Amino acid sequence: MTAATELPHILVIDDEMGPRESLRMLLKPNYQVHTADCVEAGIKLLKEKQPDTIVMDIRMPGVSGIEGLRQIREIDPNLSVVMLTGFGALETAKEALRLGANDYISKPFDAHEMQQVIDRNVERTRAHRTSEHAAAEIKELNNRLLQQLAQKERLASLGQASAEFVHDLGNPLTIVWGYVQLLAKRIEKSDGADGAQQDPASVKELNIIEQNVRLCRELLTLWQSYGNVEASPPKQISVSAILREVLKGIASMASENGVELNATICEDPCTLLGDAVQINRAIQNVVVNAVQASAEKKGKVTVVCAQKDFYVDLRVEDTGAGIQPTQLPRIFDPYFTTKQSKSGTGLGLYITKKVVEDHNGSIKVESTPGVGTVFTIRLPLAAS
Incomplete structure (x- = not known):
């Protein structure tokens, strides 16, 4: 019972x-x-x-x-x-x-009277307990809502401070990056000039500096990119046109890494309401990841863009090493990366998911270790 x-x-x-x-x-x-x-x-x-x-x-x-x-x-x-x-x-x-x-x-x-009195009082007790339980649940819910509100207010303040921090940090970091590149060229030119040779330790140290400055620049770019999603007013944009632009920019990267890049793009514009810069960034993150994943095996990346009823599907498939089942649930977590090198920030797919969801879309991933990975982005089309 x-x-x-x-x-x-x-x-x-x-x-x-x-x-x-x-x-x-x-x-x-x-x-x-x-x-x-x-x-x-x-x-x-x-x-x-x-x-x-x-x-x-x-x-x-x-x-x-x-x-x-x-x-x-x-x-x-x-x-x-x-x-x-x-x-x-x-x-x-x-x-x-x-x-x-x-x-x-x-x-x-009297037995009948006693039964009536007991029934009445049992009902009274249970009504009180139900009311107390409901009041406790409402109080708990209210406390949770107040905590969430306070957290959102703190995050809003933090977001404003972060935006100012990112902006202020961007200028000096650009200067540092410029001097790192200049120093790298000078070391490269000095190799063999007048019998001089590069100092291996200096080259290694410079590479470490360059790698970490690049990481900082990517972090700033990603946070600036996401920070603009909510601020930018939505406009009618073409997913097909954005995808062509992304593939054009990545073609040389794929070629240099021996990756075959194939694309089937819908002839329709696939128009949606949103931010072209953000959608470009989201698609670029996924395609670049696919090219990088396929580079080791000199594999293939296949991109398909298709319009279906009231939405557009963008499918990006690679023939890389794949993602382990234990890692799949964390693939969109911030700062999580499967890349072996230290160049990955772990923010690319996190930002991509945020951008897609901010455009009322969805993103899913399927992967088979040793075979490859498929990312599918679905975005709602603008009403005609």
């Missing part, structure tokens, strides 16, 4: 066996009945069983029903308590009501 259909629990506290057993037999068909012969034993059962209603005699030796009521209210203020009163104890019953009892019934009790 599930919790939803479990019979209500009734706790009967009475020092007299006769009324106690009569109540147990009367209520047994419709309730789970627990009995105690004193308040102390009843309090213990209350904590163990968490009953829906307690039926308790007012007059008992030792701890009275009135004192028992006070103890019960300290444990559970909303639990229904029905007091049993004997002949001539009406004033005591009224006192019990003032102290927090929910009902009282006189001995000897």
Whole structure:
């Protein structure tokens, strides 16, 4: 029996066996009945069983029903308590009501009346508990929403500060990059000139500097690229035209790495509302990754752009080493990269996914280790 259909629990506290057993037999068909012969034993059962209603005699030796009521209210203020009163104890019953009892019934009790009183009080307790549970859930949800709001406000402030930081860092980094390139050319020209030879240690150190400056520049470019998505007003752009532009720019890279680059592009413009720079960046990230993945095996990259009903599908397939199943769930995580070299930032696919989703699209990846990887970007077309 599930919790939803479990019979209500009734706790009967009475020092007299006769009324106690009569109540147990009367209520047994419709309730789970627990009995105690004193308040102390009843309090213990209350904590163990968490009953829906307690039926308790007012007059008992030792701890009275009135004192028992006070103890019960300290444990559970909303639990229904029905007091049993004997002949001539009406004033005591009224006192019990003032102290927090929910009902009282006189001995000897009528079975039908007792059943009605129990049903009413069980329903009252369960209504209170349902209300408390709902209030607790609402409070928890409200706290989570407040935390999320505070986090968004912090992120908004951080985003503004980050944008300013990226802008301020870009200029000196460009200067450093320029001097690194100039120094590299000077070292290259000096090799063999007047019998001079390159210092291997200096070349190695310069390569490390160049690699890390390139990494910093890529990081800045990616963050600037994503930062403009929300700020740029959407315009009608052609995915077909953007893809042709991307492939034209990557063709030489593919050729230099011995990668065969094939493309089938939809003749229709495949128009959508968005930011051309961002879509260009998203497509470029995926195609460049495919070329790099295929370079080691001198493999092939196949790009297909097709319009279907109300959306356009862009499929990029490579014949590289593939992605391990354990790595697939993290492929779009920030700073995660499968590239062996230190040139990868781990932000390319993260930014691509953000850009695609900001354009109400989706991106998925399928990969077979040793065979290759397929990325599919789906973007909604603009209403005609």
